[in-house]
Amino acid sequence: MIDDKDIVMVDEPVLSVGERFYLPQILDGMRTTIRHLFKTLFGRPITIQYPEEQRELRVANYRGVHRLNRDEKGRVACVACYMCETACPAHCIHIDAGESPWEDREKYPIKFDLDELRCIYCGMCEEACPVDAIELTTEFSLVSRTREEMILDKEELLAIHDRTVAEKPRKNPRITGYENTGDRPREPAKNRTNLAKEEGA
C-alpha cells in the first residue's frame, strides 16, 4: 500500500499566451530538422549505402554473433563450466560436458549449442566466462533458411573464431587452476625476502 503522505499531487502548468499558439514550439522543432538537413547537404551524410558501404564497428565491444575461441594449441578453449549457460537470460546456450581428452584440463564441452535466434546479444556470456572462451564478434548479418540452422554448434562457433581471430584476437584469460598438472608457464614465485623488500619500499 502507498501511504497518502507519499503521494505528491502535481498540477498541470498554466500555459502562457505564446505557448497556447504552439507556433514557437513548432519552429523550435523545425530548427533541429533544418540543422540536420544542411548538415547532410553540405557535410557528411548520416546514412550509408549498405551493403556497398559498411559501417565501421567498434571491434572491442560490438555485440554480434558469438564465437568459441581456440587456445594456443588450437583446441577449444572452453572448460565447460556452464557459467555462460547460467548467466544467459535468454537460455540460449546448451552445453554437455565431458572428461577432456587432454592432460592439462578436467572438462571440455562435448556439445556446445547456441541458439542465435533466442539470443538477445546482451554479452553476459562473455562477461561470465572465466577463460574468455566465448566472445561476441562484429559479425551481424547471420542468415539461414531454417530455425535449426540458426542453432550454432561447437564446430560452427569455432569456425567463426577462425575467420574473425585476425580482426579480434582472443583476450588474455586470467590464470586459473583448471589444469591438473600445470604445464602453463608460471611466474617465478616470489620468496618472502623479496616480498618484504617490496613492501618496505
Add this chain to the structure above:
Amino acid sequence: MTAACNGRLKLMPKIIIDNKEVECREGASVLEAALAGGWNVPHYCFHPGLKVVASCRLCLMEMKMPHPKTQELDWAPKLVPSCQTHVREGMEVRFDSDPVKKNVENCMEFFLLNHPLDCPVCDQAGECHLQDYSFEFGRAESRMVDEKWKNPKKDIGPKTLLYQDRCVLCSRCIRFTEEISGTHELTLVNRGSKLEIDVFPGFPLDNPLQGNVVDVCPVGCLLDKDFLFKKRVWSLESTPSVCAGCATGCSIRVDHAERVVHRLKPRYNPKVNDWWMCDEGRFGYKYVHDDKRVTTPTVRRGLEDSTPEWADLPGIIRYRLEENVQANGSEKVAAVLSPFMGCEEAWLLGKFIRDAAPDATLVIGPIPRSGEDQTFPIGATGDDIRFTISQEKCPNRRGIEMVLEAAGGKTLDFEAFVASATAGAFSAAWVVGGYPAEWLDKKLAVKMAAKIELLIVQDIFENPLMGGAAVVLPACAWVEREGSFVNKAGLIQTFERAISPPEGVPQDGAFFFALAGFEGLYTGERVREQMAGKIPAFADAYEAPLKPVHAH
C-alpha cells in the same frame, strides 16, 4: 530454539550463547545447540551421525569453564572446540567475538593454502562448504607466495573419484567407512602438509554404502563418477521422495532438471535411514529413462489394435469389464496389485475392481527377493546395526497387504493366482507390473494370457503377458507419481512427484482416480483422506524432516 530437543528427554539444560538463552537437549554439544538455535557456525569435521574428532578447528568458541583449582566459572584462556564440549546448565559461550572470528578466518586461510581455484570445473561448486565459508568467514585474497602443491585426482573405487587438492582433511569419509559401513577402506597417509586420504593398495573403496562418502564430504574432494560433469548443481531441482529400491524405504531427495533425474541423495530421517542410503538405491533409478518403456496404451478387439485417447480409456475399460462380468460372473475377475504401486493407487484400483465385480479376487504381485538382509557395520546385530539393506527388493509389500486386508473378500498370493489362472479360473484380470527387472516366467505368462479373456496389463516395460492382453497400459516409475509407501517396519511415508511421465501418459494414480469415479485433481492426500475411513493408519502418514538437524 527447541529444534534440537526431542520430547522424550526430561531435562533441558539452558545455556547462554552470545547473551541469548538457548534451551537444548541433554548431552548435546554446544555446536549442536548453536546450530539448532540458528547460529551459522562453520564446521567440517563434525557430523551428527559420526564420532567427534574436533580436527577442523572451525567451530572453536569462547567458553566459561569451571576453574580447575577453584571450580569457579570463568572464561577459559583459550578457544574451545564447541563440537566436543557438552552443554551444561548455566554455561555461557561466545561465538560473535573477535578471537572466534579471527580463528575462523585464519583456519580458512590454511584450508585454502593449496586449494586450486577450480570452482568453475568442480562438481561440488554451488553446494560446497569451502565456497560458503570462504565467502562468509574467509578473506578475499590468498597471502600464499609459494607455488601451490598439486596432487592429481585418484581413482579410489569403481564409483568414486578423490581430488586430494580439494580436501580439507575432515576425516568424515574415513569415519564413515569405520563406523557405518564397517569396511575400513579409507585412511590417512603421509604426514604434515602432505597428509592425504587414500585407500590401501589393492583394496578399492567398493562397498554397498560407499556413495555416502560423497555426501558426507563437505567439499568437492570425493565425487560420484556417475554424476561427474553431468550437470551443475544449481540447475537441479529437488523433490522429497522415498527410495523404491528395497523395503527399507530410505528418505531421499530426487535431483532432476528438464524432466531427467540426475541423482538421488539421502535425506535425514531418524526413523529409517538417518543420513544414509545404499548404492543400489542411489544408482538404481536408471531404468526410469530407458528407451524400451511402454508409452502408448493399446486396446485389442479380435485382431484389431487401436490406440485410444487417454480420456476415452476409463469408459472403454469399464464397458469391457461390465460386459465380461455379465457374461461370466463377478467371481471370475481378479486384480494383481504390484508391490511397486503406491498405497493410494492400489486402493483406487482395488476399489474400481470391487465396485465393478464385488466378488473379485485381489492378488498381491510377486515380491522380488535377493539373498539376505545386509546389515551395517558389516555383520552387525541387534543394537549395533546402523543401516540395513533389505532383501525384499520392492518398496510397498506391507502397503499392498494393508490395502488387501482392508478390502477383505477373496485374496490370493501370486503363485496361487498363476496356478488358478492357468487352470482357467479367471475370465478377466488386471495385472499391474512396474518392476524394474523382468518378473514373469515367460511360459506360464503366455499360458495364463491365453486363458484370460479380458486381460488388462499395465507395466513399465514390455512383458510376456502383453502378447495376449486385451488392453495394454503404460505404467509410471515412482519418481513420476505421488503417493505413499509402507516400509518393512510398517511406517507410512509419502513421496512426491519429481518428473512428469513419458509424453502423454497420465500418472497411474490420476488414471485410477478417474476410473474409480472420482472427480477433480488427484493428489495422494485426497485419496489418503478417503482411505483413512477404512484404514485409520493412513490418517497421518509420516514425513521425514525436509531439513536435516545439522547444517550440512
